Amino acid sequence: MSKRLENKITRWYGKGTPTRVWLAKHWHRYITYGCSMCWHECKGHQNSVRSTYSKGYGDINSPKGFAEIAEYAYDNYGESFKS
Numbered sequence: 001m002s003k004r005l006e007n008k009i010t011r012w013y014g015k016g017t018p019t020r021v022w023l024a025k026h027w028h029r030y031i032t033y034g035c036s037m038c039w040h041e042c043k044g045h046q047n048s049v050r051s052t053y054s055k056g057y058g059d060i061n062s063p064k065g066f067a068e069i070a071e072y073a074y075d076n077y078g079e080s081f082k083s
């Protein structure tokens with residue numbers, strides 16, 4: 001367990017295991033499908049802010065620092081995604 005990252009997750013998203021499993025799910029999708037938003041091969045997403053369309057739009061490190069806590073959550077709370 002990392003006290004620093006636990007504190008960061010709590011600060012960003014709150015306490016509790018469900019929050020950490022939710023983070024782990026994003027990392028699982030990212031390493032499995034190349035996109036943190038998809039459960040299948042990414043066919044692309046519209047970016048409503050920039051009006052662009054691109055594959056793998058689900059940037060795993062947005063907001064900045066998300067990747068670190070998502071990977072940590074996957075390592076520590078992602079058992080259900082590792083079967």
Ligand SMILES: [Zn+2]
Nearest residue numbers: 035038042056
């Ligand atoms: Zn996608």
